[in-house]
Amino acid sequence: MRERVVVVGAGFGGLFATRALRRADVDITLINGTAYHLFQPLLYQVATGILSEGEIAPPIREVLKNQDNVDVRLGWVRDVDVNAKTVSVAGPGIDYTVGYDTLIVSAGASQSYFGNDAFAEHAPGLKSVDDALELRSRIFNAFELADLQTDEDKTDRWLTFVVVGAGATGVEMAGQIAELAHRTLPGQYKHIDPHRARIILVDAVGAVLNTFGDHLSTRALRQLHLLGVEVELDTKVVGVDATGIEVETPRGHQRIESMTKVWAAGVAAPPLARRLAEATGAGTDRAGRVLVEPDLTLPGHPEIFVVGDMMALDRLPGVAQVAIQGGRHAAGQIKRRLAGRETGQAFHYFDKGSMATVSRFSAVASIGRVRISGFLGWLMWLAVHLLYLVGFKNRLTAVLHWAVSFLGRGRSERVSTLQQGFARAAVREYGDPFTRERAGAGKAT
Amino acid sequence: MRERVVVVGAGFGGLFATRALRRADVDITLINGTAYHLFQPLLYQVATGILSEGEIAPPIREVLKNQDNVDVRLGWVRDVDVNAKTVSVAGPGIDYTVGYDTLIVSAGASQSYFGNDAFAEHAPGLKSVDDALELRSRIFNAFELADLQTDEDKTDRWLTFVVVGAGATGVEMAGQIAELAHRTLPGQYKHIDPHRARIILVDAVGAVLNTFGDHLSTRALRQLHLLGVEVELDTKVVGVDATGIEVETPRGHQRIESMTKVWAAGVAAPPLARRLAEATGAGTDRAGRVLVEPDLTLPGHPEIFVVGDMMALDRLPGVAQVAIQGGRHAAGQIKRRLAGRETGQAFHYFDKGSMATVSRFSAVASIGRVRISGFLGWLMWLAVHLLYLVGFKNRLTAVLHWAVSFLGRGRSERVSTLQQGFARAAVREYGDPFTRERAGAGKAT
The missing domain is CATH 3.50.50.100 (FAD/NAD(P)-binding domain)
Structure with missing residues (x-):
């Protein structure tokens, strides 16, 4: 059986790690909570009506369609059993478990309200x-x-x-x-x-x-x-x-x-970061990011890499290039080991600006x-x-x-749905007059 | 004061009525539940990943930006007082009333489940x-x-x-x-x-x-x-x-x-159709559409036009051309009256196919x-x-x-949000691991 590499997250870290392994003799499982890769740095242009969401979020399967050694799976990784070497995943309506020999975790970060989630x-x-x-x-x-x-x-x-x-x-x-x-x-x-x-x-x-x-x-x-x-x-x-x-x-x-x-x-790291830290004895920083070893692995677990916004190392910023280079570093280490070469090389970030x-x-x-x-x-x-x-x-x-x-001056993508923003509140209150009559219709005078 | 024309709905009927009145000596208020006109016949291409929603839904203000005599207002018309000649509108967080001399109602139709709304x-x-x-x-x-x-x-x-x-x-x-x-x-x-x-x-x-x-x-x-x-x-x-x-x-x-x-x-007409019918004594057909006079007005109310998918006349189909021509007919009648010419002309639909x-x-x-x-x-x-x-x-x-x-074979617009479809159910159950930890996180083993 070939080496099983599980990659958690198809952001910059996970996607570039996966692509760097395209000619490696491994079976990759890439797990992501959506079917698309998201180019986060351009989200502000979607929010302000310049771009459509499709333009910054290509389907993962499209991006990787010429890569045979990867199995793309929809789901959210809830936990990692570092002893049994399995990740447990919640999909919509289906839970499953995937075993790994090597794990690359790149689940990103979310907005932090510094304790004021309200x-x-x-x-x-x-x-x-x-x-x-x-x-x-x-x-x-x-x-x-x-x-x-x-x-x-x-x-x-x-x-x-x-x-x-x-x-x-x-x-x-x-x-x-x-x-x-x-x-x-x-x-x-x-x-x-x-x-x-x-x-x-x-x-x-x-x-x-x-x-x-x-x-x-x-x-x-x-x-x-x-x-x-x-x-x-x-x-x-x-x-x-x-x-x-x-x-x-x-x-x-x-x-x-x-x-x-x-x-x-x-930013704050997702709950998975804390779980990994607890399971391996790694520390976390104030934002909940996992303190990794210089080679991006976890202490005592050379088979687990944490890259991108989830990791804390040398105060590196949470930017795309850190994730991309981290993902490639993890893939490089795997390829070295498969080639029988020494591993454990420290990650050196090259600041492209x-x-x-x-x-x-x-x-x-x-x-x-x-x-x-x-x-x-x-x-x-x-x-x-x-x-x-x-x-x-x-x-x-x-x-x-x-x-x-x-x-020009235009914004081509200005559509809001009724599920978003203020309209959602109005739909709750009045019902949606454009689809079917709901409770709210009776409120009209 | 100039003649006040209120147009309800910026679909094909309302939008083309408004445009047909661009040189008329009237003050138009165009009320719509969204800020965009929707080209419904291409919705299936949004649903199947070909087009973005912005491509079939131009902002109403953009479409009408060179038309000075129209005031575009966001809101859903809840009711019409045919005696006081006012429409009552629910906006998100603000209710308001608009008076009219002439009213053109073109609020479209919604999906009908023939009594099986479940x-x-x-x-x-x-x-x-x-x-x-x-x-x-x-x-x-x-x-x-x-x-x-x-x-x-x-x-x-x-x-x-x-x-x-x-x-x-x-x-x-x-x-x-x-x-x-x-x-x-x-x-x-x-x-x-x-x-x-x-x-x-x-x-x-x-x-x-x-x-x-x-x-x-x-x-x-x-x-x-x-x-x-x-x-x-x-x-x-x-x-x-x-x-x-x-x-x-x-x-x-x-x-x-x-x-x-x-x-x-x-299809079924929106609740507003029944209210108009009840207030004016007009009948409705099986789909709840208002039975209009041959000139598209309501019985005894030559100042109220109903056009598009909401109206029932001569078994005309609910297609864009019927709405467009109906909207133009209503506008034409208003212009005739302002010019001192006879009104009450019957609407003749020209089937373009x-x-x-x-x-x-x-x-x-x-x-x-x-x-x-x-x-x-x-x-x-x-x-x-x-x-x-x-x-x-x-x-x-x-x-x-x-x-x-x-x-080619591609579909450029395949993004689904977490608020839609199956993912929404999963978010409800597990919380959203990509933003912040919710109750669901405790479910992980």
Whole structure:
């Protein structure tokens, strides 16, 4: 029987580990909770109506269709038995167990509310397709609802958008909401001027894009101001409810009235990380990530690799490149062992740099010691993302959608479903008049 | 004050009525439950992964952005006071009332289960974006789940698709599911061969595309057989549950084991139709549609027009052209009155023909006395739909998606959210491991 490699998660870590093993003499089982790989760095474009969800989420089976040694399985890994070497999986309506010789765990991370999980309902994060569609619905419908109000205070509340967290995702969201308000939507409403919208970006630290260094941070801040984004730094969020957000600023306590809040502030590892740590005696960091050995394995378990956002090592950031390179490292170790070579090599991360788009035609990029901002940075962003999308084929439509949004003013993908956002609450209350009569119909006068 | 025209619903009827009034000296309020117009005839392509929902649902404000005399408002019309001449509207979190001088009601129709509303949970219809995404999730995940089963009977059940109703929508859905099973998905699964999938199209009447006439009906039936679709005619559905469907066939009672059922069998007018009929003394037909006067107004209320799928007149079918022409007729009557000319003209429907795609490169079309089928019919289908999409701009991506699916084998838009389909049930049971730990996490062993 061939070596059995089980890969948990088809994000960047799991997918690139799997691809790196395509010519290896192993049987791979790749388990993921959805049938698609998700390109998380572009989720903000789905949330703001630029791209469709299909454009950033190719089916895993399509991506791997020429790789014969992989069995793609739908399901969520609930636990790992490190002694019996099995993972137990919950599929929709079917539970199953898969045995492994080597295990690569790359189950990602989720949004963290730092112990305030009640914030989640009022300030969704941006980690999944569901999150992006939820935010898309809230953002576009906020303008619709602002237009309906007769009370100016309520109108203002609907036209105030707060983004919590000024890392790449937060900066990109704030920038895109500002472009919506100032470029796409003006002229389309009878009772409001979308220019009135306030977009407020808050962060507990003293700089935007903190990890990019002073120079780019300053550039990004200036660009955000040009876009009309209000940036509140050294500002800690202490409360989030349906109609606003409470913050501690350097000037004291303050309440911001806002119906639409976006949470882009922190990450937490999934429950599986804690289980693995408990079973193997590995530690976890504050975010619940597993402290791995230098070769990305767990203590006493050279057959278990943890890669990507779930792992903690040398304070590496939770970015795609760390996951990709970690996945490839794990695959490389397996191939070395199969070739009879020594294993246990330490993982060395090669920092290819990081980038964030502040608005169309303007991005900041940090590559080694080089700092690029403005239009040149944006061209780099475009080149990198085009290359990525080309790798997954059939993504020509994404380029067209970019043309619509960057060269024109349009947003092609603005649909919200009744299951998302405010409409869901209305359906609960009134029933859905478009499908069939429910209890709510009786409420009409 | 200018004449106030209120239009209820931004489907084909309401949208074309509004556009026809673009140069009229009136103030139009257009009320719709979503911010987008929906091109329902292409919903089946969203459900089967060809198009994104944004491609068939342009924002109403975009479509009307050059029309100054219209105020677009989000909300669901709950009732009409025909004496006070007001409509009462429920928005999400805000109720409001709008007064009218003339009212055009075009609120569409929903799926009808002929009194068996319990079927809806197990056999979604295809009337809204939510429906299409729900079915997309069920169809694609059915193959994923078939691949996970260890019991052959269960595998078969997951690979059996039943479409109820052999009108245009049912034929198109069955054809597309067959193309998925036989062209797109083979070779992507380790444990199943998608070719094994059974696609069964049932209808209580004795012909597919019954309204297209014998010749095209026979052609379509032959094409469906070539695609591998099993067609069960003179077959009445008497039960639908989670794992199957009960039918009365000419050969007796039968149960079909199937996890994925699609309902494309009947339409019912929304509750608003009955309210209007009761308030004005108009009758309704069996489907709850309002029996209108020959000029599309209600008895004794020349200021209220009912158009589209909600109206019953001369047994006109519930198709886009009837709604479009009805909307234009209502607008025309308003313009005549404003010009001081006589009104009350009867509506005359000009039948431009009807068409249905059975599969790629094959459609049937009936135009006046001309009957076209096969590749020529498909070219006509393509031309008509391209023209439509061009009318709404920015829909070049739809053409690219068609190229991917018709010339290639791919389906670009296969994403399902956790809020849809089977995944939703799993989230309920286990919690969502990708966002945060919920009660369900304790269930893991």
